[in-house]
Amino acid sequence: MTIDFKQDILAPVATEFAAMDKLINEGISSKVALVMAVSKHVVEAGGKRMRPIMCLLAARACGETDLDQAQKLAAIIEMLHTATLVHDDVVDESGLRRGKPTANATWNNQTAVLVGDFLISRAFDLLVDLNNMVLLKDFSTGTCEIAEGEVLQLQAQHQPDTDEATYLSIIHGKTSRLFELATEGAAILAGKEQYREPLRLFAGHFGNAFQIIDDILDYTSDAETLGKNIGDDLMEGKPTLPLISALQNTTGEDHDIIRRSIATGGVSELDRVIQIVQNSGALDYCRQRATEETETALKALFQLPESEYRHALYNLAQMALHRIQ
């Protein structure tokens, strides 16, 4: 069965999603025209809004009835996500994201850095309005960990000795932590203490799987379907799991080529690296790890009562996994 995003994931919270979208547009309003223009540009260039949808589904799966609060939280999550994307594009010097010009490319680095700062601050401002100290602490600690994960990724760049544990710390910070905030935050707001840990575990392991899958696709996808180019990570000398695993599985010249590619970055040996990654069994290992992470995620999810919302979260995890099958 092919999972359809709109039908099988979004549909149960379509009404809340539309309300959330309006809240984002209100949230980014500013008396400074340039702040508005850039925020609007980056929010509209957004993707499927997977994180706020997870937040809304988690809230509903908890039995949350104060949907107004949950919608605000979902909007905050998307604003935080957008802020990190804006800064990431400055960091990566990206000109395009999902085929559209980035903020730094459309305006400049200066504008992108400062509007990113505005979006972080505005997200916190809206969060304070939710008037929940437990939620605030979760988010303030979480956003520190997200920033630390991003810096850890920078620190690991061009380091062929990066191990799987460090890789997991990186992806937890840069990807999974916001997923955790989206779902655990919904449980906190709903006052459902018993669902906090299951939802955090679901989102954390799903996030790990999602990022591992993304890193696999950097060595297998074709540009057309993804908006991400094959070899992007290699270009930047990022020691992602396919390369870490390939180093484990190889010796001699193959091993040296991978090490050198991480150390120097660039794609002059891309074809050879792809060949080594594929032949070494590294991709099989990555697929296995993504499947394991998904299974752990789903095990945690099943601690919540059955509902169409829980099922939509299940579908989301399955759909992510289908990308590498």
Next chain:
Amino acid sequence: MTIDFKQDILAPVATEFAAMDKLINEGISSKVALVMAVSKHVVEAGGKRMRPIMCLLAARACGETDLDQAQKLAAIIEMLHTATLVHDDVVDESGLRRGKPTANATWNNQTAVLVGDFLISRAFDLLVDLNNMVLLKDFSTGTCEIAEGEVLQLQAQHQPDTDEATYLSIIHGKTSRLFELATEGAAILAGKEQYREPLRLFAGHFGNAFQIIDDILDYTSDAETLGKNIGDDLMEGKPTLPLISALQNTTGEDHDIIRRSIATGGVSELDRVIQIVQNSGALDYCRQRATEETETALKALFQLPESEYRHALYNLAQMALHRIQ
């Protein structure tokens, strides 16, 4: 009388200041080595720590006795300030700050952007620990306004039609707002509702004076004494008050030269611009405005009971004004 910073401003809160300094170092600790290294670098490259000293003096002037809380707030203020400096240096492509290499120059833009994000998040994390919703709301709104002020400054760059009202909005956001948070925040923490508004007014108008003075010095100072080079603002086409006022006071060729200099930036006509600014009476007007802002600030300050702490804040305002006399 010459005011001595250490003796006449810092001395009454020297003990609290030392404790606050330790808190900053604890605050920037991170398990990610690169986060620690960069944070330490930028915090140590800090200046006089005027903002946290204002916070401590304001707390004491309110009669605050829970100094532990006030010290934490002062540390948070300095961390927020440091974060904005790190991002400002990326924005301005600065290589040096106070004669020391900036984070973006020592590492790179990427690292500076992300460590700045970490410092903002950590500051909020420590703020949440103070467990005061009124304070949190003041800071979350305030940091939005700071970011908006920074973007407004970017928007006004190269715009010769920028008026004094817009200039005041810019400097309120980029400078005065954090001063307000430092002092009004101290009153909120101290539970002294009646001193919130006087301290906010004092800090806001002092901040305006401080920034106007800084902008005057860009056309009168010599590089040796300030770490700021004459003509820096002109280089970037920033329509600061000396230029806005010069445009008001000139016609014909002089007027055209100033307009063109703002529009294009650069310092090819620096000598001529300085001459026009000085001859047009613009600097006199700026000095008058700085004096007025200081007077308004002090009038608000005198609503607090007399104390050595209030007197130290008075000295601070006087010392700032002395820079242009």
